[in-house]
Amino acid sequence: SLKSKVASFTLVELLVIIGILIILVAIAVPNLRFFQKESELANSAEEIINALRLAQNKTLASEEASQYGVYFDDTTTPHQYTLFKGANYTSRDTSFDEIHKLPSSIEIYEINLVGGGKEVVFFRIIGATDQSGKIFLRLKEEPTKTKTIVIQPSGQITLGEEALPTDTDRIKDSRHVHFDYSRVIDTSTESLILNFEGGVTKEILISENLKDGQIHWEGEVDVSGQVQKLKIHTHRLNNPDTQFCIHRDRRFNNKSLTITISGDLSGSLIEYSADGLTTTSTSIFVSNLQWQ
Template identity: 40%
Template structure:
């Protein structure tokens, strides 16, 4: 009798153990599925950001002397890296098509043309040299099957791609001439001297920098920084290139006026056979700057 009870009790224990094991196996399945969907959503967001960044890099590098962009196909759950001024005018031979994970979809496309905010768009195209975007706004991804999880990608006018709205929008951010990009429209590869003409001392104080020491070997990069003392105040500058080839130069000048520095009026030239005026900084409180009228194609104050 005692043997039968012992055997019956052992069987019950086995059944309980099996039941517990089954429960332990079943319970994590929904959690794993939820985790997998979250991973897919994050991966989809990161891959789109990488593709946008890639198209911007290809554009600013003037790869194929063309613009690049990304087109979003909401209906088919795809996005396409393309070569051209627009998706409609692209060369389809260069298309690279990406497909979203099966559990992820494009919920909203809230992109608008920078020059015409009333016109919606399904693409983002970047500008050569500056890397700015022709479209701004956001793109929202969501999990399928009525899940509340979403991920938002923001496209800024500067061409930056971010996942959170900046605390201060680019339109609200105070911009001044302490950091300015100069699209010259010509190459400085044959230039020899940086020239600074400070107008306050009489006679004017002239400072020069031999440019040869600040190019890389291929002359595809120039980077100089230094300071001069004018009227007993340090005048500090950094001048470098974002783009330099045989045809063009995107030059960047940093002139920080914090802490009482850089208070003097100065004209900056690049000497390339002749003195080519690049920028004229004034000594007013507004930090006014004028670009050279002849030798600078356009500027962008950062």
């Protein structure tokens, strides 16, 4: 009948409309999530700038007759930054700490400050700083989406270039190295072994050097009367693989070094020449060794 034909036609139209809506939603949802994460990145950068300016203003106002600064921690999960009271982060008054955690989708990709540290402290009266430089943020799932916070020696704080630093605007060298490691590490039993020239060896028990679920060790080793300073940590650990990050500043290191891990008999994690101009690896589990 005409009535049934009309009803059937209306049902077909309804199903087509529903199908179109499902397709539109499927297309729109990922885009909405992406824009949300980009918004989180922009907001995170602005919040860091605000924290730096607040620390500067507190210092200029001589609140509690003290200096203030901001410490950036790229070893926690998620990454975070702390507004603190004191001439430096180590000797700060912890009761004044203001800890700010970044969204899980955002990471501090690089900290490039004068002196090689992770904190910016301002001088009283003038508001300048000796720890000028840049803080780089990025989306974990879209690493080309970045924000850069620039701290000038004068104390001026701005949002800088948004492109990922490249060889044209920063120098890459072996001071800061990343590499991926595909074997699962037994953190309860394994050790990192530092083998310096001259037979000097340093064993680092991983179980005693974990922080917020990541390997984190920083220390000094005396090699024939010359102190070598290193920092070894991970950005991800057994998730599902591991990404190592090693800091070996040539200003404080002049001895060749081989780093191995006790559970891997295939070869070294990384090998440095004395001048740091050569870095290699022989482990079958290491890949993507890159100077930062």
